[in-house]
Amino acid sequence: xxxxxxxxxxxxxxxxxxxxxxxxxxxxxxxxxxxxxxxxxxxxxxxxxxxxxxxxxxxxxxxxxxxxxxxxxxxxxxxxxxxxxxxxxxxxxxxxxxxxxxxxxxxxxxxxxxxxxxxxxxxxxxxxxxxxxxxxxxxxxxxxxxxxxxxxxxxxxxxxxxxxxxxxxxxxxxxxxxxxxxxxxxxxxxxxxxxxxxxxxxxxxxxxxxxxxxxxxxxxxxxxxxxxxxxxxxxxxxxxxxxxxxxxxxxxxxxxxxxxxxxxxxxxxxxxxxxxxxxxxxxxxxxxxxxxxxxxxxxxxxxxxxxxxxxxxxxxxxxxxxxxxxxxxxxxx
Amino acid sequence: xxxxxxxxxxxxxxxxxxxxxxxxxxxxxxxxxxxxxxxxxxxxxxxxxxxxxxxxxxxxxxxxxxxxxxxxxxxxxxxxxxxxxxxxxxxxxxxxxxxxxxxxxxxxxxxxxxxxxxxxxxxxxxxxxxxxxxxxxxxxxxxxxxxxxxxxxxxxxxxxxxxxxxxxxxxxxxxxxxxxxxxxxxxxxxxxxxxxxxxxxxxxxxxxxxxxxxxxxxxxxxxxxxxxxxxxxxxxxxxxxxxxxxxxxxxxxxxxxxxxxxxxxxxxxxxxxxxxxxxxxxxxxxxxxxxxxx
Numbered sequence: 001x002x003x004x005x006x007x008x009x010x011x012x013x014x015x016x017x018x019x020x021x022x023x024x025x026x027x028x029x030x031x032x033x034x035x036x037x038x039x040x041x042x043x044x045x046x047x048x049x050x051x052x053x054x055x056x057x058x059x060x061x062x063x064x065x066x067x068x069x070x071x072x073x074x075x076x077x078x079x080x081x082x083x084x085x086x087x088x089x090x091x092x093x094x095x096x097x098x099x100x101x102x103x104x105x106x107x108x109x110x111x112x113x114x115x116x117x118x119x120x121x122x123x124x125x126x127x128x129x130x131x132x133x134x135x136x137x138x139x140x141x142x143x144x145x146x147x148x149x150x151x152x153x154x155x156x157x158x159x160x161x162x163x164x165x166x167x168x169x170x171x172x173x174x175x176x177x178x179x180x181x182x183x184x185x186x187x188x189x190x191x192x193x194x195x196x197x198x199x200x201x202x203x204x205x206x207x208x209x210x211x212x213x214x215x216x217x218x219x220x221x222x223x224x225x226x227x228x229x230x231x232x233x234x235x236x237x238x239x240x241x242x243x244x245x246x247x248x249x250x251x252x253x254x255x256x257x258x259x260x261x262x263x264x265x266x267x268x269x270x271x272x273x274x275x276x277x278x279x280x281x282x283x284x285x286x287x288x289x290x291x292x293x294x295x296x297x298x299x300x301x302x303x304x305x306x307x308x309x310x311x312x313x314x315x316x317x318x319x320x321x322x323x324x325x326x327x328x329x330x331x332x333x
Numbered sequence: 334x335x336x337x338x339x340x341x342x343x344x345x346x347x348x349x350x351x352x353x354x355x356x357x358x359x360x361x362x363x364x365x366x367x368x369x370x371x372x373x374x375x376x377x378x379x380x381x382x383x384x385x386x387x388x389x390x391x392x393x394x395x396x397x398x399x400x401x402x403x404x405x406x407x408x409x410x411x412x413x414x415x416x417x418x419x420x421x422x423x424x425x426x427x428x429x430x431x432x433x434x435x436x437x438x439x440x441x442x443x444x445x446x447x448x449x450x451x452x453x454x455x456x457x458x459x460x461x462x463x464x465x466x467x468x469x470x471x472x473x474x475x476x477x478x479x480x481x482x483x484x485x486x487x488x489x490x491x492x493x494x495x496x497x498x499x500x501x502x503x504x505x506x507x508x509x510x511x512x513x514x515x516x517x518x519x520x521x522x523x524x525x526x527x528x529x530x531x532x533x534x535x536x537x538x539x540x541x542x543x544x545x546x547x548x549x550x551x552x553x554x555x556x557x558x559x560x561x562x563x564x565x566x567x568x569x570x571x572x573x574x575x576x577x578x579x580x581x582x583x584x585x586x587x588x589x590x591x592x593x594x595x596x597x598x599x600x601x602x603x604x605x606x607x608x609x610x611x612x613x614x615x616x617x618x619x620x621x622x623x624x625x626x627x
Binding site: 032034036037039040041043044046047048050051052054055056058059062069070118121122124125126128132133134135136137138139141142143144145146147149150151152153154156158159160161162163164166192195199248251252254255258259262263285288289292293298301302304305306308309312313316 | 363364366367370371373374375376377378380381384392393394395396397437438440441443444445448449450456459460463465466467468469470471472473474475476477478480494496497498503527528529532553556557559560563564567576579580583584591594595598599601602605606609613616617
């Protein structure tokens with residue numbers, strides 16, 4: 001790094017001297033000395049080495065051993081044994097995978113569509129849109145733990161929502177205490193907290209040039225065509241952004257599920273019942289937490305972590321590749 | 334509804350009488366959808382607020398209005414859980430880590446945005462790439478590392494890393510620094526100012542809104558953070574933060590005491606909501622910016 005910057009500075013410094021001789025400056029003023037640059041970026045470089053590069057490599061190494069944090073058993077290299085055990089021996093691993101994929105495949109698109117719908121609902125308003133946008137955003141800043149506890153109260157079987165449903169003659173489900181309804185309950189919570197995505201969509205809708213709408217009106221298009229052929233192309237880049245960040249977040253989905261299953265279950269020490277009810281909320285990250293930080297099977301959990309890393313990486317790159325086909329890049333032409 | 338029609342006086346004056354009711358109905362139609370959405374968005378917060386004032390018997394039932402209002406719930410929270418201690422730890426974590434994020438990320442963002450050096454673009458891509466790495470991948474060795482140096486059970490694993498730059502903050506700040514006028518910085522350079530002086534005396538004063546946004550985001554992140562405190566301070570009795578403490582309350586003997594859980598949650602949410610109220614522009618613009626430049 002340092003050698004490279006010095007080498008790069010060499011010729012530029014010489015050129016600067018001959019060109020800028022009337023100022024008497026020895027170097028191009030827009031090029032800082034290498035040690036100034038290094039000093040500026042050094043906090044991040046140290047952090048990168050200590051908190052990113054080292055742990056990522058160490059996780060890979062752990063995943064090939066039988067390492068157990070806190071155990072005095074000598075660490076043995078076991079090759080791909082952890083990965084083989086995960087894929088063939090473990091039931092909970094596949095339950096966690098299935099639950100997580102449910103969230104990624106159902107929650108991410110629904111959340112994106114819902115945010116699109118909410119942003120559209122305020123885009124038609126001529127005054128007061130700003131007011132609604134602020135209100136829609138509030139749930140997104142509410143701390144997840146507080147929000148989850150509020151949802152547990154709101155959706156408890158005898159709670160406000162079920163009694164409202166009862167008034168119109170519907171018997172409400174058990175929500176967080178029913179294995180079939182626990183994930184949909186989390187889905188409702190995710191829609192509720194979609195404010196950040198709504199704001200991003202809403203800002204993008206404001207960026208659509210007015211002339212395009214006027215031109216579309218002159219051409220006599222209806223409102224649906226207007227949305228699909230004028231608004232949507234401008235939204236496509238931010239939709240890709242929302243889906244990618246939503247996907248990355250959902251693959252690591254943890255806090256909501258942890259709080260929901262921990263607090264809704266009536267078992268006092270629920271550390272080994274993280275998926276309550278009935279393992280329906282056992283997600284990849286909760287299973288990883290349980291293996292790595294409750295049972296301290298560090299090597300085994302490291303293998304899980306690397307699988308997660310690869311899956312996130314591949315699906316992100318894959319989605320970005322796919323999306324290139326239909327994204328309209330307004331700034332790029 | 335009233336707002337919609339009143340705020341367009343010019344249109345009203347110019348339209349013939351017969352069009353008035355239609356325009357009013359249009360306004361109702363336009364506003365009904367967002368109003369319904371607002372009610373939906375408000376419900377969990379309303380439930381949280383009113384339940385916090387209910388008696389144990391009334392909490393968790395269908396009623397949305399406390400009768401009688403029981404203000405002593407908030408006092409009871411302090412005996413049901415170590416609320417004061419958890420609050421202090423949360424403030425320490427959020428305050429110190431947002432300070433750390435700002436002082437370590439501003440110089441990096443400036444270098445990436447405004448200084449020329451070899452490999453700068455590659456360096457920026459590396460910064461962006463680190464945002465994609467899931468916490469689960471790094472937390473196992475970090476736990477081992479922190480355990481080795483005796484930091485588990487203290488707030489150090491939460492605070493210290495924030496002094497080494499945060500990728501998201503660097504990204505946000507860089508986007509903002511790119512919009513600053515090039516001439517001002519060049520002029521300072523020609524005058525012989527060093528890069529650190531330019532950063533301190535030229536760039537930082539111009540970038541106050543962006544720095545405030547980054548500080549706010551970092552503060553909120555730490556305040557809301559559950560995963561890291563759970564891992565690194567989880568079983569500690571002295572370093573627990575509110576996010577973890579609330580879940581302990583919900584799991585403990587007070588499990589069915591919804592009114593205490595909601596009172597504690599309300600006190601946990603309130604600072605965040607107030608912060609948002611005072612700085613909503615910073616928030617919303619910051620969020621909109623991440624999308625438009627992403």
